[in-house]
Amino acid sequence: MGINAGDTAWIIVAAALVLFMTPGLAFFxxxxxxxxxxxxxxxxxYVTMGVVxxxxxxxxxxIAFSGKGRFIGDLHQFGLAxxxxxxxxxxxxxxxxxxxxFQLMFAIITPALITGGVADRMKFISWIxxxxxxxxxxxxxxxxxxFSPSGWIAKRGVEDFAGGIVVEANSGISTLALVLVLGRRRxxxxxxxRPHNLPLVLVGAGILWFGWFxxxxxxxxxxxTLSAFAFINTNTAAATGLLGWLLVERYRDGKPTTLGAASxxxxxxxxxxxxxxxxxxxxxxxxxxxxxxxxxFAVNLKHKYKFDDALDVVAVHFVGGVIGMILLGFLGTRVIxxxxxxxxxxxxxxLWVQVSxxxxxxxxxxxxxLAIAYFLKKTIGLRVTDEQEYQGMDLxxxxxxxxxxxxxxxx
Amino acid sequence: xxxxxAIIKPYKIDEVKEALQAFxxxxxxxxxxxxFGRQRGHTEVYRGAExxxxxxxxxRLEVIVDDKDASAVIDTIVKAANSGSIxxxxxxxxxxxxxxxVRTGERGPDAI
Numbered sequence: 001m002g003i004n005a006g007d008t009a010w011i012i013v014a015a016a017l018v019l020f021m022t023p024g025l026a027f028f029x030x031x032x033x034x035x036x037x038x039x040x041x042x043x044x045x046y047v048t049m050g051v052v053x054x055x056x057x058x059x060x061x062x063i064a065f066s067g068k069g070r071f072i073g074d075l076h077q078f079g080l081a082x083x084x085x086x087x088x089x090x091x092x093x094x095x096x097x098x099x100x101x102f103q104l105m106f107a108i109i110t111p112a113l114i115t116g117g118v119a120d121r122m123k124f125i126s127w128i129x130x131x132x133x134x135x136x137x138x139x140x141x142x143x144x145x146x147f148s149p150s151g152w153i154a155k156r157g158v159e160d161f162a163g164g165i166v167v168e169a170n171s172g173i174s175t176l177a178l179v180l181v182l183g184r185r186r187x188x189x190x191x192x193x194r195p196h197n198l199p200l201v202l203v204g205a206g207i208l209w210f211g212w213f214x215x216x217x218x219x220x221x222x223x224x225t226l227s228a229f230a231f232i233n234t235n236t237a238a239a240t241g242l243l244g245w246l247l248v249e250r251y252r253d254g255k256p257t258t259l260g261a262a263s264x265x266x267x268x269x270x271x272x273x274x275x276x277x278x279x280x281x282x283x284x285x286x287x288x289x290x291x292x293x294x295x296x297f298a299v300n301l302k303h304k305y306k307f308d309d310a311l312d313v314v315a316v317h318f319v320g321g322v323i324g325m326i327l328l329g330f331l332g333t334r335v336i337x338x339x340x341x342x343x344x345x346x347x348x349x350x351l352w353v354q355v356s357x358x359x360x361x362x363x364x365x366x367x368x369x370l371a372i373a374y375f376l377k378k379t380i381g382l383r384v385t386d387e388q389e390y391q392g393m394d395l396x397x398x399x400x401x402x403x404x405x406x407x408x409x410x411x
Numbered sequence: 412x413x414x415x416x417a418i419i420k421p422y423k424i425d426e427v428k429e430a431l432q433a434f435x436x437x438x439x440x441x442x443x444x445x446x447f448g449r450q451r452g453h454t455e456v457y458r459g460a461e462x463x464x465x466x467x468x469x470x471r472l473e474v475i476v477d478d479k480d481a482s483a484v485i486d487t488i489v490k491a492a493n494s495g496s497i498x499x500x501x502x503x504x505x506x507x508x509x510x511x512x513v514r515t516g517e518r519g520p521d522a523i
Contacts (some may be wrong), residue, residue, distance in 0.1 A: 029420040194455065253456040263458060299458045312458060 004093035010223035017214025018105035022209025031200030040393020088148025116311035117175035162219040164274025172318025174369040181373035182310035205262035230276040237288030241268015244292025267295035270320030275328040283331035413481040430491035450498030
């Protein structure tokens, strides 16, 4: 197939949109931590953009997308050599280097999602090494399994349009593994740790919503009708996710909150991520709504089981990703794209492929992340000292303070 | 001389300030404070987790006055700061031994 200028232009822009999600995520998370840790959170996200960008072009792209292996790619495109050759099995209408760039942005935000779980207590250098090892040992294989047509999960016929397994469930379950090894924040859950800047959280959520159009509607790797369906499905699920979370808060807690609105929109978009290119806009209403409501309940799991997933990465990204993957097995429709799910007369086959693929990939991610976390804990250590934790990440690792100490009264 | 200290609801500061200016006081100091009285704190809910906020924001207003004005100034503050609901705050006074205007070195009531 030849190169299509329209497709190419859209995917370059979409790649930029997806990159912008990581700063958005940094603000979304940064506003939720205490003010002494906001720069630490921003730094972990930004440094992930640095580390992954370099590793990706050096060799991680190659092991994710080059070659015919069922379980892992090869080093044929080390350093982006032979980059005129398209990724195995994909008939692209964009230059392969555009595909490299677009996929790079996914590889940045996926480890960055994990920073929300480990907030306020992980050493900066340990985060950098974790992100690098996790990218190579967890992200690259799973991206290969699902996104590369030669991958074994892709060959099973799984439907994962933009990363319900690769990005959402993967980062969510890996967060659980890492926080179990890392341990709780000092004082959690007795001590209250309120979000220090909710407007920043809402700014971040807005950027994520905006960037997610590139993430999902770019995953067609073309500019066409399917991209437009992915686009409207993304927006629809964000909308109903937001409304669903607010509904739960209104009736459970008494008041609908801004944090709930932001969280619900994210939960809706997480769930629609695997499904956006396979379901109808009406299907998206249900996927977003169910994700928004169930994730609003899932945030209680960490209190019940006492794991300190600080900013609810498990409850939003793992639970949301699972909801999206499973509902796609019900709501997938050939009218849009792909196979029919259970509700469209496709039987249980798609549902089974979705669920089983999800379980296997999640088990892999959980196990290997656990191993990486233990390795780092035994070598360089994962955690800050108690005194550093009390002082905050900002001063401890960056020698900076985010805000002036409160001064005038404004009168 | 007396030091009058008032803990008031933050939104009442303008009314209190204007009432005291109308009374004729020459200056005041206001600082942010937090605490609780009978009003206690309040509860906030973030992602389903309840946070009990015990210390709520107040303003602390301090003014030094001549002994003869103390009672009237206290009345003025109480009247202006009163919203009728719980949490309106407290006003108290204590004796002041000495006061000096830094610029001129004046002492005692002349320095107020």
